[in-house]
Amino acid sequence: MNRKISIITIGLLAMIGLSDLGYQHYTQETDGKYFREWHSLRTDSFKEVRRNFSPLDDMAKERISFQPELIKKYSANLAKATQPLPSQFEPKAPWGDANASIWSEGSEFQSMMAEFVATTEQLSEETPDDLKRFQDTLHTLRNQCIECHKKYKD
Numbered sequence: 001m002n003r004k005i006s007i008i009t010i011g012l013l014a015m016i017g018l019s020d021l022g023y024q025h026y027t028q029e030t031d032g033k034y035f036r037e038w039h040s041l042r043t044d045s046f047k048e049v050r051r052n053f054s055p056l057d058d059m060a061k062e063r064i065s066f067q068p069e070l071i072k073k074y075s076a077n078l079a080k081a082t083q084p085l086p087s088q089f090e091p092k093a094p095w096g097d098a099n100a101s102i103w104s105e106g107s108e109f110q111s112m113m114a115e116f117v118a119t120t121e122q123l124s125e126e127t128p129d130d131l132k133r134f135q136d137t138l139h140t141l142r143n144q145c146i147e148c149h150k151k152y153k154d
Helices: 002-027 035-060 068-082 109-125 131-152
Strands: none
Touching (some): 035 068
């Protein structure tokens, strides 16, 4: 009976110790921000990306009429929303609920992110004036999102 109690006690102590190590990740300050702040920055940035991508996507899929003046507005907002993303995923940023493979050696995440940001900038600077070119650009952006999600999120 004493052996059983000792094993249970050691197991509980090990679990408490591991929990404490995991908890430190959430309470440790990194670059002047805590985990929750890093997490909020990333989620808020991606919400802003979605908020500005959605009307563009609706236009590309012809759910709403093709309106070049709205494309300029939303593509500028989209490009602006993507600017902080690369720095929010630098190795110093705590991984939190982001996929840890983002930071692994050989990860393509940063290059995929840079390509996505560059495509949004190109859309903003060279706004297509015809539906077909616009659809092609949005198709590229959509595929960049999908590929990154397949590899690092889903």
